[in-house]
Amino acid sequence: MRRWLLCMLLGIAIIVDQAAIGASFAAQSDTIDIRVTVIDLPPSGSVLINNGDATTTSTSVTLTLSAIDAESTVDQMRFSNDGTAWSTPEPFAIEKSWTLSDGDGEKTVYVRFRDSAGHWSAFFSDIITLNMLITTNITYTYDDLNRLKDMTHGTVSTTYNYDEVGNITHKTTIGN
Numbered sequence: 001m002r003r004w005l006l007c008m009l010l011g012i013a014i015i016v017d018q019a020a021i022g023a024s025f026a027a028q029s030d031t032i033d034i035r036v037t038v039i040d041l042p043p044s045g046s047v048l049i050n051n052g053d054a055t056t057t058s059t060s061v062t063l064t065l066s067a068i069d070a071e072s073t074v075d076q077m078r079f080s081n082d083g084t085a086w087s088t089p090e091p092f093a094i095e096k097s098w099t100l101s102d103g104d105g106e107k108t109v110y111v112r113f114r115d116s117a118g119h120w121s122a123f124f125s126d127i128i129t130l131n132m133l134i135t136t137n138i139t140y141t142y143d144d145l146n147r148l149k150d151m152t153h154g155t156v157s158t159t160y161n162y163d164e165v166g167n168i169t170h171k172t173t174i175g176n
């Protein structure tokens, strides 16, 4: 029985008589047309927000991206905070500065990758919890009688004034 090898190189298919290998390869091989259907899948990949941190105190985050395409290269990427509204496609890079949506809570960032053949992937995502308030230090200062004189919370500062028997007579808040 003769055994045949199907060799694929640069899109050209060659069927080779295996017995010819090592003997007279050029003389005993032949070429034929073979219709090959190549399934070209979109890239697969991943995204990490702030290197996978569970929480952040800022809406400004860094995305670390990884993507691979089996048939060609990954050439574009786009992002979303809701999985519906997507940013303008941009060249693929392994890092991206991104802004989370406002408001404390769990945030998801979505990314899609496109291969050089134009196939957009489904989305990949990561989750991080935005918590801007609890890490804002509250600073208290007290007067000589150990009464609260000033309280500063982020950009908000509140100053207290007292009458001679210790009642608050005036409270001033600056900032927002």
Ligand SMILES: [Ca+2]
Residues within 6 Å of the ligand: 040, 041, 042, 043, 069, 070, 071, 072, 115, 117, 119
């Ligand atoms: Ca592909």
